[in-house]
Amino acid sequence: MANLADVVKQAVKRYGDASRLLDIIRDVQAEMGCVSDEAIKTIAGELKLSRVDVDGVVTFYHFFSKDPVGKYAVYLNNSAVAGMKGRAAIARAFEKETGVKFGKTTTDGLIGLFDTSCIGMNDQEPAAIINGVVFTNLTEAKVKDIVAGMKAGKDAGTLVKEQGDGQNQSALIKSMVNNNIRKKGQVLLAPFESGAAVKKAASMSQAGVIEEMKKSNLRGRGGAGFPTGMKWEFTGKSAGDKKYVVCNADEGEPGTFKDRVILTEIPQMLFEGMAIAGYAIGADEGVLYLRAEYVYLKKYLETVLEDMRKSNVIGKNIGGKSGFNFDIKIQLGAGAYVCGEESALIESAEGKRGQPRNRPPFPAQYGYMGKPTTVNNVESFCAAARIIIEGGDWYAAMGTAQSKGTKLLSVSGDCEKPGVYEVEFGMTVQTLLEETGGRNAVAVQVGGPSGTCIGKKDFGRRICFDDLATGGSIIIIGPQTDLLGVVHNFMDFFVEESCGWCVPCRAGNAILKSKLEKILHGHGTETDLNELEDWCKIVKGMSRCGLGQTSPNPILTTIQNFRHLYEAKLQKGVDYATEFDLAAAVKDSCEAAGRKPNLEGH
Amino acid sequence: MSEIKFTIDGKECSAKQGQTIVEAAKDNGIFIPVLCHFEGLKPAGTCRICTVKVGGRNMAACTTPATAGMVVENAVPELENMRKAIVEMLFVEGNHMCPTCEKSGNCELQALGYRYQMLAPRFPYLWPVRDVDASAPKIILDTNRCIQCLRCVRGITTADGRHIFGLVSRGDRTAIKADPELAAQMSEDQAKKAMEYCPVGAILKKEVGFSVPIGQRKFDSKPIGSDVQKS
Numbered sequence: 001m002a003n004l005a006d007v008v009k010q011a012v013k014r015y016g017d018a019s020r021l022l023d024i025i026r027d028v029q030a031e032m033g034c035v036s037d038e039a040i041k042t043i044a045g046e047l048k049l050s051r052v053d054v055d056g057v058v059t060f061y062h063f064f065s066k067d068p069v070g071k072y073a074v075y076l077n078n079s080a081v082a083g084m085k086g087r088a089a090i091a092r093a094f095e096k097e098t099g100v101k102f103g104k105t106t107t108d109g110l111i112g113l114f115d116t117s118c119i120g121m122n123d124q125e126p127a128a129i130i131n132g133v134v135f136t137n138l139t140e141a142k143v144k145d146i147v148a149g150m151k152a153g154k155d156a157g158t159l160v161k162e163q164g165d166g167q168n169q170s171a172l173i174k175s176m177v178n179n180n181i182r183k184k185g186q187v188l189l190a191p192f193e194s195g196a197a198v199k200k201a202a203s204m205s206q207a208g209v210i211e212e213m214k215k216s217n218l219r220g221r222g223g224a225g226f227p228t229g230m231k232w233e234f235t236g237k238s239a240g241d242k243k244y245v246v247c248n249a250d251e252g253e254p255g256t257f258k259d260r261v262i263l264t265e266i267p268q269m270l271f272e273g274m275a276i277a278g279y280a281i282g283a284d285e286g287v288l289y290l291r292a293e294y295v296y297l298k299k300y301l302e303t304v305l306e307d308m309r310k311s312n313v314i315g316k317n318i319g320g321k322s323g324f325n326f327d328i329k330i331q332l333g334a335g336a337y338v339c340g341e342e343s344a345l346i347e348s349a350e351g352k353r354g355q356p357r358n359r360p361p362f363p364a365q366y367g368y369m370g371k372p373t374t375v376n377n378v379e380s381f382c383a384a385a386r387i388i389i390e391g392g393d394w395y396a397a398m399g400t401a402q403s404k405g406t407k408l409l410s411v412s413g414d415c416e417k418p419g420v421y422e423v424e425f426g427m428t429v430q431t432l433l434e435e436t437g438g439r440n441a442v443a444v445q446v447g448g449p450s451g452t453c454i455g456k457k458d459f460g461r462r463i464c465f466d467d468l469a470t471g472g473s474i475i476i477i478g479p480q481t482d483l484l485g486v487v488h489n490f491m492d493f494f495v496e497e498s499c500g501w502c503v504p505c506r507a508g509n510a511i512l513k514s515k516l517e518k519i520l521h522g523h524g525t526e527t528d529l530n531e532l533e534d535w536c537k538i539v540k541g542m543s544r545c546g547l548g549q550t551s552p553n554p555i556l557t558t559i560q561n562f563r564h565l566y567e568a569k570l571q572k573g574v575d576y577a578t579e580f581d582l583a584a585a586v587k588d589s590c591e592a593a594g595r596k597p598n599l600e601g602h
Numbered sequence: 603m604s605e606i607k608f609t610i611d612g613k614e615c616s617a618k619q620g621q622t623i624v625e626a627a628k629d630n631g632i633f634i635p636v637l638c639h640f641e642g643l644k645p646a647g648t649c650r651i652c653t654v655k656v657g658g659r660n661m662a663a664c665t666t667p668a669t670a671g672m673v674v675e676n677a678v679p680e681l682e683n684m685r686k687a688i689v690e691m692l693f694v695e696g697n698h699m700c701p702t703c704e705k706s707g708n709c710e711l712q713a714l715g716y717r718y719q720m721l722a723p724r725f726p727y728l729w730p731v732r733d734v735d736a737s738a739p740k741i742i743l744d745t746n747r748c749i750q751c752l753r754c755v756r757g758i759t760t761a762d763g764r765h766i767f768g769l770v771s772r773g774d775r776t777a778i779k780a781d782p783e784l785a786a787q788m789s790e791d792q793a794k795k796a797m798e799y800c801p802v803g804a805i806l807k808k809e810v811g812f813s814v815p816i817g818q819r820k821f822d823s824k825p826i827g828s829d830v831q832k833s
Contacts, residue, residue, distance in 0.1 A: 041783075048762075048764075049764065050766065050768065050783075050784055051784075052767065052768035052779050052780065052781035052784075053764075053765050053768050053781075055768065055770050055779065056768045056769050056770045059772070060770075060772050353769065353772075495774055496772075496773050497772075497773065498772065498776075499772055499776075500750070500769065500771070500773055500775075501646075501769075502648050502650050503648065503649050503651075503688055503692060504688065506695070506750070506776055507691040507694070507695035508691060510695070511691065511694065511725045511726065511728070514726050514728065515725075531724070535687075535724075535725070538687045541684055542650045542660065542684050542688060544648075544650065544662070
């Protein structure tokens with residue numbers, strides 16, 4: 001095995017300083033199989049940080065580990081949809097073939113099995129990531145083959161036996177992931193001529209670009225819906241010698257995978273959108289913050305950037321315009337849902353724990369490296385590139401009053417045609433269900449766990465910011481799926497993904513989950529259900545960032561729309577039921593003593 | 603520095619430009635409960651107990667600057683209930699055994715529990731398994747009692763600016779940890795300061811736990827906030 005001190009020294013030399021701590025840790029883990037306390041001490045020493053700060057970063061991110069994760073680290077998605085698609089059997093198959101339980105590594109240090117939050121493959125579940133390589137549509141037979149391959153010491157990449165569609169077949173990706181593009185619209189998935197958007201922007205003034213964006217009424221596609229033009233204007237007007245454009249490619253909301261498809265098929269459009277943003281706000285540097293789950297696209301994206309430099313679509317004097325300089329680097333995440341929050345993403349991109357910042361100041365004033373920064377979603381940048389080509393008015397002619405243009409939806413769950421749909425804003429849920437073959441739906445989770453769970457009576461509602469807002473995740477839940485089980489999966493997710501900074505989110509979500517379990521286990525009463533609802537409001541009302549402000553939504557919206565499911569689990573006619581099971585508690589001791597318990601009155 | 607005018611619960615207040623709502627309220631004799639806030643340290647906004655309503659939106663008064671014309675709601679039943687809930691969450695999230703705690707009577711969490719007349723927390727106890735680290739020569743870090751206010755993280759650093767305390771892990775496993783190397787080198791003064799910053803009994807300076815007898819401690823005779831509140 002490599003010498004730890006040398007590995008750390010080389011990694012630090014490769015990346016330079018503490019702002020690249022995530023990359024340094026990733027490389028050390030790749031070489032050493034984990035980031036031990038000794039490794040943390042060495043990294044801290046090289047970077048002149050305190051050990052506890054490095055420890056804090058290592059332990060914050062899901063894909064970093066202080067304990068050995070195995071030569072092959074298997075991360076099996078445990079999203080709710082993975083569960084619907086037979087994850088349990090796949091997990092059992094992995095455990096049977098490897099002889100080790102999830103959360104553990106085989107004694108020979110070869111294979112580790114781990115759960116992981118949604119990896120952006122809901123349209124082809126069950127799926128897993130092994131040493132960065134994605135395996136989709138897993139079957140027990142595939143698991144057998146994969147484990148045999150690992151035992152034979154084969155490279156994870158060579159265990160991929162089939163290839164997906166489109167650019168997934170490119171020599172630089174070679175992945176079995178499928179795009180599953182089901183519906184193309186006019187904005188994002190229409191033909192795009194590389195270079196056209198930046199050329200057009202170069203012929204316009206900076207103010208002209210912002211004006212066009214404002215005319216389009218484009219709203220942020222991550223889910224929050226802040227007007228993009230306004231964001232660019234604020235950032236442009238902020239005082240600063242240096243500004244940044246950051247692309248949020250941390251697509252972590254369970255059930256969304258549309259950015260994966262953009263990154264695979266039209267990264268050129270995305271990068272042009274970033275360059276246009278740079279032009280508009282006066283920034284010459286962009287950062288693509290790519291979630292660790294999509295590391296399989298990194299080489300490909302770097303090559304796309306290199307090609308774009310060669311053809312002068314990014315780089316110096318873009319489109320022949322002197323002074324239009326813009327380049328892009330890729331920063332990998334390391335597994336943390338909260339980094340989808342823009343200020344947490346910035347912290348993470350700076351090599352720290354991905355904890356949201358207090359605001360004010362906003363990123364437009366104080367962002368990446370303390371400089372004015374615009375952070376936009378992958379899809380927003382693509383829409384911006386199209387808007388510059390076709391004009392703001394053209395764009396604003398589509399959609400609804402408050403939601404212009406089109407939206408990429410990631411549809412998964414109990415439907416026939418999961419995949420990516422580009423639809424005009426304002427489409428009803430019912431129409432979408434018909435197009436996706438999800439007619440049997442009893443519930444639809446719009447906007448992922450942090451969104452809204454609606455029932456049949458609401459299927460006439462429309463997908464747009466004015467009605468049902470979504471960052472793109474649509475999970476269809478059929479009659480065969482246990483809806484409250486889905487809610488429990490979502491709460492598990494939020495408890496795990498809370499950054500831990502503020503009390504209501506850190507403690508509150510754990511409390512909500514525990515109360516939910518009391519009800520699901522049949523120990524709840526009407527009082528418990530009412531308290532659960534009240535407590536949801538406290539967590540929402542007191543939490544610091546969007547995570548805790550929305551994490552109670554799965555419980556709240558299902559109590560609202562599916563109260564009967566909860567009521568069916570309640571004990572009737574009592575005010576209070578204890579979760580404590582006396583018979584179970586005394587079982588062992590009674591057996592040992594050879595006595596029969598006296599449970600009278602219990 | 604120019605003065606600005608704003609209101610808290612209808613009472614006209616003045617603030618210096620850039621002053622946070624918490625600081626301005628204090629200067630105007632109005633108590634907003636705080637736990638993670640400590641004068642002189644950069645606000646962190648971890649506990650959220652200072653949450654106020656501004657224009658219908660909840661925000662932490664310790665991180666939000668007062669602005670001209672701002673209408674702040676503070677001591678209203680809805681917020682007071684949620685603040686009490688924060689205190690209760692902290693009690694069930696950790697393992698707080700007041701009767702045996704060296705900080706009893708000097709503890710801000712306990713004092714807020716009294717102020718909010720908390721009898722038993724409304725939430726179920728989570729009974730976490732937490733670490734006690736007494737390896738440093740001058741301090742004990744008992745994370746059973748820690749509320750992760752980050753005062754120690756913010757306030758105690760080495761001469762070259764390195765953190766002696768830091769956050770590790772995430773979610774409900776998030777915890778404060780002392781840097782083993784730097785904590786071992788803490789000076790007498792730093793150890794004393796760390797204990798003073800700590801609002802609860804999580805950081806104790808060794809050998810001085812009961813130097814002030816119970817009954818003569820800060821909150822034994824007067825409720826927390828009585829030094830601020832003028833009514």
